[in-house]
Amino acid sequence: MNKQFLRSFIFLVICFFIQTLSYATHIVGGEIVLERTGNGNRYRVILNKYINEISVRQHGISTSTVAYVDIYDKNTNILLTSPSMRLDLVTNDLLSNNGNYCSNLTIIETSKQVYMGEIDLGAAMFSPTGSYYITWSDCCRNQEIANLKAPKNENIALYTEFRGYAIQDDSPKFVPVGNDFFCRNNVNVFDLSAVDRDGDDLKYSLVAPRSSVNPSTDVVWDTTTNKNSGDNPIPGSMPFTIDPTTGIATFNPSANGVYVFGVKVEEFRNGQKIGEVRRDFQLNVQDCPVNNKPVIAFQNSGIKVRDTLSVKLKGGGCFPIYITDVDATHFISETIYINTRSNLPAGSTNTPYPTSGFTIPSQVPLTGFRDTTWFNACFDPCAGGLRLDETTYYPFKIVINDNRCPAKYDTLIFTIRIEVEKNTQPQIFIDPPGNPKTVKVDEQLKFNVYGTDADAGDLLSLKIANPQRGMSFMNVQDSSSTISSMFSWRPNCNDLHPGNYDVYFIIKDNSCTNNPRDTIHQRILVQQDDVSFDGMEVTNLITPNGDGMNDYYHIPGIPVGNCDKYFKGIEIYNRWGSRVFYSQDPGFKWYPNVSDGVYYFSIDLNYEVRKGWLQITQ
Numbered sequence: 323m324n325k326q327f328l329r330s331f332i333f334l335v336i337c338f339f340i341q342t343l344s345y346a347t348h349i350v351g352g353e354i355v356l357e358r359t360g361n362g363n364r365y366r367v368i369l370n371k372y373i374n375e376i377s378v379r380q381h382g383i384s385t386s387t388v389a390y391v392d393i394y395d396k397n398t399n400i401l402l403t404s405p406s407m408r409l410d411l412v413t414n415d416l417l418s419n420n421g422n423y424c425s426n427l428t429i430i431e432t433s434k435q436v437y438m439g440e441i442d443l444g445a446a447m448f449s450p451t452g453s454y455y456i457t458w459s460d461c462c463r464n465q466e467i468a469n470l471k472a473p474k475n476e477n478i479a480l481y482t483e484f485r486g487y488a489i490q491d492d493s494p495k496f497v498p499v500g501n502d503f504f505c506r507n508n509v510n511v512f513d514l515s516a517v518d519r520d521g522d523d524l525k526y527s528l529v530a531p532r533s534s535v536n537p538s539t540d541v542v543w544d545t546t547t548n549k550n551s552g553d554n555p556i557p558g559s560m561p562f563t564i565d566p567t568t569g570i571a572t573f574n575p576s577a578n579g580v581y582v583f584g585v586k587v588e589e590f591r592n593g594q595k596i597g598e599v600r601r602d603f604q605l606n607v608q609d610c611p612v613n614n615k616p617v618i619a620f621q622n623s624g625i626k627v628r629d630t631l632s633v634k635l636k637g638g639g640c641f642p643i644y645i646t647d648v649d650a651t652h653f654i655s656e657t658i659y660i661n662t663r664s665n666l667p668a669g670s671t672n673t674p675y676p677t678s679g680f681t682i683p684s685q686v687p688l689t690g691f692r693d694t695t696w697f698n699a700c701f702d703p704c705a706g707g708l709r710l711d712e713t714t715y716y717p718f719k720i721v722i723n724d725n726r727c728p729a730k731y732d733t734l735i736f737t738i739r740i741e742v743e744k745n746t747q748p749q750i751f752i753d754p755p756g757n758p759k760t761v762k763v764d765e766q767l768k769f770n771v772y773g774t775d776a777d778a779g780d781l782l783s784l785k786i787a788n789p790q791r792g793m794s795f796m797n798v799q800d801s802s803s804t805i806s807s808m809f810s811w812r813p814n815c816n817d818l819h820p821g822n823y824d825v826y827f828i829i830k831d832n833s834c835t836n837n838p839r840d841t842i843h844q845r846i847l848v849q850q851d852d853v854s855f856d857g858m859e860v861t862n863l864i865t866p867n868g869d870g871m872n873d874y875y876h877i878p879g880i881p882v883g884n885c886d887k888y889f890k891g892i893e894i895y896n897r898w899g900s901r902v903f904y905s906q907d908p909g910f911k912w913y914p915n916v917s918d919g920v921y922y923f924s925i926d927l928n929y930e931v932r933k934g935w936l937q938i939t940q
Contacts, residue, residue, distance in 0.1 A: 348377035349463070350432055350502070351582075351603035354391065354456055354482040355493035363444035363487040367391060369409050369437040369458055369480070372499065372603065375416070376431050377464075387411045389437040389458060392535060396453035396483065399537070403447075409437035417499055432502050443487040450488035457481055457535040467604060468579030469550040469557075471542045479532040479539075483598045493599050494518045494587045497661070501729050505610030506578050509560060511731040513661075513721065514585045514601070515569030521665055522589040522596065526569040528553045528562065531584040531602045541582070555583040556607070568663075568719070570731070575607045615730040616647035616658055618722045621696075632739040635710055635834050638679065638702030643734065645695055647724055650688035656724060658695075659685050663719040664738075666708070679706020682720070703740055704834035711836050713742050745833040748775040748782060750842045752827075758845035763815055763885055767846065771795070772806035773829035780831040787826035787841070791817050795827075805829065813848045815885035821848045850884040855927055857881075862936045866914055873913065875936065877925075880908040890926040894936075897922070914938050 350372040357366040369389050377383070390406035413436045448454070459479040467473035482493060494516035504510040518524055530540035530552030543550040548557040556562040560574035564585060571585070582604040589597050620629075621642045633639040650656040662682055679702040686695050699720070703710075720734040750773040761767035775782055782805040785797035793811045809825075817823075823846040830839040859879050865872045880889050892910060894903040897920060903912045914921075918938050925932045 348374045348381070348383050349460055349478055350374050351478075351601060352458070352480050353496060353599055353601040354458060354480050355495055355599055356456075356482070356484050357492050358490065359440060362442075364440055364442050367407065367409060367439050367441055367456065371435040371437070372417075373433045373435055374431065374464070375433050385411070385414060385435065391439075391456055391458045393441075393454055393456045394535075396455050402454070407439060407441060409439040412436050412438045417502075432499065434499070448486055450486040452486040453483065454486070455481060455483045455537065459535050463541075463582065464580060464604065466580045467582050468577070469544055469548065469555055469581045471544045471546075473582075476541050477533045478602055479534050480602055481532055481537065481600045485596050489591070489596050490520075491522070491589070491591075491596055492519045493597060494522075494524055494589055496587070496599070496601055499603075500659070500723070503606050503608060503610075504573075504575065505613075506575055506607050507559075508610065508613075509572060509574045511723070511729070512571040512573075512605070513569070513723075513731070514564060514571050515663070516587045516599070517663075518589055520589075520591070522591045524567075524569070525588045525590065526564050526566050527586050527588075528555065528564050528571075529584040529586045529600060530555075531582055532600075552584065556581045568733075570721075570733075578607050578609065580604055580606050611726075613724065613726040613730055614647065614649050616645060616722055616724050616732055618643065618645050618720060618732045618734045620644070620734070620736075630715070630737045630739050632741055633701050633703065635708070635740050635742045636704045636832060638700065638704070640698040640700040642696050643699050643720070645686060645688075645697075645722060646693055647688055648693055649724065649726065650693040651690055654690055656688040656693075656726075657685055658688060658722050658724055661721045663721065664716055666703075666716050679703040679708060701738060704832070708740070709834055709836045710740060710742050714740050716740065742835070743833075745780075745831070745835050745838065746776040747837060748773050748780070748829045748831050748840050750784070750827060750829040750840045752842060752844055757843070758822075758847050760847045760849055761811065761813060763813055763818065763848065763850045766810060766812045768808060768810045769844075770806055770808055771827045771842070772804060773840070774804050775829075775831055776803070777831065777833070778803055780833060783830050783832075785828055787828050788824075790823055790825070793825070811846070815850075817848045818850060818885055822846075823848070850886070853881050853884045853887045855881060855887065855932075860923075860925075860932070860934060862934070864912075864914055864936060864938045865940065866938065867940050875912040875914065876910060877908075883928075887927060887929050890928050892926070893924045895922045895924075 352371045355368050357368060359366055369391060389409045391409060392401060392406050393403045394401055415434055417432045417434055457479055459477055461477045463473045463476040463478055465474040470476055485491065496516045497513055500513060516524060533539055533541045554561045556573050556575050557577060558573055558575040562571065562573040564571040584600055584602050586598055586600045588595055621644060631641055645658050647656050647658060660683060662680060681700045683697055686697060688695060716738050718736050718738055721731060723729045723731045753770045753772065759767060771784065773782060773784055779801065781801045783799040784805045784807055786795040789795060795809045796807050798805060798807045825844045825846060826841055828839055828841050857879060858877060860877055863872060864875045883889060889908040891904065891906040893901055895901050902916055916938065918940055920935055920937055922935050
């Protein structure tokens with residue numbers, strides 16, 4: 323029996339059993355995304371489930387700590403994961419609905435459950451250039467859904483497409499859900515946009531939600547009273563539509579109720595589709611108080627849409643932005659939420675939509691005494707880590723919404739022109755020149771490292787990239803056309819091995835171009851003096867009779883030595899093997915207080931031991 327058919331059959335049986343217990347499900351919707359781990363071809367598989375906590379409490383449903391997904395070959399629909407891939411619950415948090423005062427928490431209170439696991443796309447089951455899809459399914463949908471023919475008989479199935487590991491890619495991630503409630507006979511706006519870390523082009527469209535892991539099985543719409551479909555799921559005077567470039571949905575529903583819909587975001591790179599993510603979701607329409615739209619604009623209202631503002635790559639600039647909401651005069655307080663959209667590379671901040679060097683508040687308050695406020699939108703691309711070699715244009719959108727029901731939105735669309743001034747690459751030198759440089763053990767090596775920059779006023783920094791074994795160099799920073807610092811090193815015997823040292827010095831300016839630096843390499847060879855003990859005079863006769871001649875034993879002319887060859891010590895033994903003298907001093911003197919006879923010596927020179935005899939005669 324076909325594995326996929328068997329899986330679907332068992333799933334339907336389970337679904338039927340569950341329906342006999344309850345006609346409502348707690349699942350509001352969800353999506354699946356893939357995210358690079360940074361470790362080779364390993365990816366995180368992330369399942370986001372949106373849950374109605376009211377239903378959870380009413381029916382005593384326990385939160386599952388695991389979820390299972392399946393991966394298929396898109397071209398053949400062959401199941402690749404058997405058994406199913408396990409994902410573990412990592413977070414379970416209530417969603418903020420922006421404090422909409424018309425939200426009825428006795429109907430729906432949404433939480434987001436995140437399940438996660440890892441998979442290696444370099445495994446044998448995957449082709450580097452293949453196409454795949456990943457699914458998750460559960461039973462059953464909310465029986466109160468108004469736009470389905472028999473919602474209690476419908477399953478929920480999530481679907482995401484991805485490519486093989488030859489294309490390194492993160493799935494687009496939908497922005498956080500801000501609201502579940504919308505208003506009848508009002509133009510509502512729902513932000514269904516996504517962000518893509520790779521900067522791929524995104525295209526949005528409405529699709530029918532799925533009821534099976536089979537890619538061709540969609541839900542069955544209720545068309546008896548309304549002409550519902552995947553691309554028009556909610557009845558009203560204005561069709562439910564989504565902007566294909568922004569992901570902003572608009573609709574004017576004519577009837578209260580719970581409505582399910584699907585949205586697809588496809589990502590394109592160099593004109594070729596490389597993946598898609600589908601979100602399955604439901605929203606609640608009800609009668610709401612009147613809410614006016616907030617307005618966002620620059621100080622000059624004539625440059626509200628698609629105007630170009632210029633900033634310098636190094637230095638940036640700020641622009642005053644004004645927000646007005648007339649409702650603020652009717653209520654005690656009003657909060658305006660602010661989000662930014664652009665194709666700038668992501669910055670290092672932990673904000674929902676980070677962009678390099680762009681600073682803007684996430685929200686601003688309005689009060690009954692002030693229905694207009696303003697703030698500075700500041701952009702310092704260099705400080706944000708942006709690197710450019712030529713003047714570049716980046717489109718921006720600032721989207722605001724109030725905290726009422728329905729949430730009303732306004733968008734400020736403009737372009738930032740980042741001006742890149744011509745930059746001369748700094749240069750770095752070593753004085754005196756010469757490569758390699760040779761230094762002997764216990765001697766000091768010194769040389770000056772300096773750099774120049776033809777661009778006046780650039781802030782220069784000079785540093786050693788890989789200091790080793792006690793090397794001395796002060797990293798410096800200065801705003802001038804020249805910069806320097808002294809390198810010094812006195813190696814010891816430990817530095818003879820390996821004896822060859824490659825040191826790198828880097829000069830950098832603050833131009834924020836892609837190559838604002840220069841590097842110089844210096845090789846240092848550590849050597850030691852040659853030494854020979856061949857001329858060492860070893861005598862063999864001692865006459866300790868007090869006549870001033872040969873009264874003591876010593877070895878004149880012992881060399882100072884080096885790291886490998888040096889005097890370590892001398893031992894003298896009698897003929898029975900007992901040691902009668904020992905010294906580590908190369909200038910030793912032994913005044914023997916022993917009987918006459920033959921004695922034996924052993925001289926340790928580290929690299930060799932020399933042995934011999936000596937005669938003591940009174």
